[in-house]
Amino acid sequence: MQVRVLGCSGGVGQGLRTTSLLIDDDVLIDAGSGVGDLSLDEMAKIRHIFLTHSHLDHLAFIPLMLDSIFEERQEALIVHGLPETLHALRQHIFNWVIWPDFHQLPTPEQPVMRYAPMSPGELVSLGGRSWEMIPVVHAVPAVGYRVSCAGGVLAFSGDTSTNDSFWQGLNAHERLDVLIVETAFANADLAISRMAKHYCPSLLAEDLKKLRHQPQLYITHNKPGEEDVIFSECRAALPGRNIRRLNGGDLITL
Numbered sequence: 438m439q440v441r442v443l444g445c446s447g448g449v450g451q452g453l454r455t456t457s458l459l460i461d462d463d464v465l466i467d468a469g470s471g472v473g474d475l476s477l478d479e480m481a482k483i484r485h486i487f488l489t490h491s492h493l494d495h496l497a498f499i500p501l502m503l504d505s506i507f508e509e510r511q512e513a514l515i516v517h518g519l520p521e522t523l524h525a526l527r528q529h530i531f532n533w534v535i536w537p538d539f540h541q542l543p544t545p546e547q548p549v550m551r552y553a554p555m556s557p558g559e560l561v562s563l564g565g566r567s568w569e570m571i572p573v574v575h576a577v578p579a580v581g582y583r584v585s586c587a588g589g590v591l592a593f594s595g596d597t598s599t600n601d602s603f604w605q606g607l608n609a610h611e612r613l614d615v616l617i618v619e620t621a622f623a624n625a626d627l628a629i630s631r632m633a634k635h636y637c638p639s640l641l642a643e644d645l646k647k648l649r650h651q652p653q654l655y656i657t658h659n660k661p662g663e664e665d666v667i668f669s670e671c672r673a674a675l676p677g678r679n680i681r682r683l684n685g686g687d688l689i690t691l
Contacts, residue, residue: 440689444471448661455494472498488518489595490579491525521578571606573597589614589691604647613650619658638670
């Protein structure tokens, strides 16, 4: 299994793309602005999207991608997520006002997009890979995912802050090779982190004490312009952890 980082920034700017991870060539975890760097042929190969939550930086390019490859779709794109996340997508994006409802096009019987509600703890298996949804704590209903294959296990927190559920979900299994976890703000923005329900380095360090595994750790979703400060503070707060900063274009192979 190969993970290609299409976008991992907490915002936009030159060279910055918002969250999207391409698993092999057919599955996305989130669909932020990084999806726009794929070719049309690459977009047409995507069969599934697993959404962490309903915020725009994590799903903005689903409507644009579908519009770009509408005539090339051979089968419906399946969008997995919490019922609340899919409801938000249906109500606020694919509503004929912001964007056409591709769940009804070209016909309701054979649309180019289908919704697949998931519940925390549920598993979806696709081509020798398995996605487990794990609840997290954010400003809206949100989840992370544990993705396993024969070569190893990767977990992605999505957007979250202090919680027990994500760490308990990871501890319930014997293996965790790679952990991608958000750290949106620097420690100077601790109050904002708590209000927006994002991690800063000090909050992340406290929560990582709950994890019994020692995976390769990647820090993601940094506020633009604060990347160096956030990563420096993470390294200082987590001296015993194997920690790296996630970058667009990175490839992780399991």
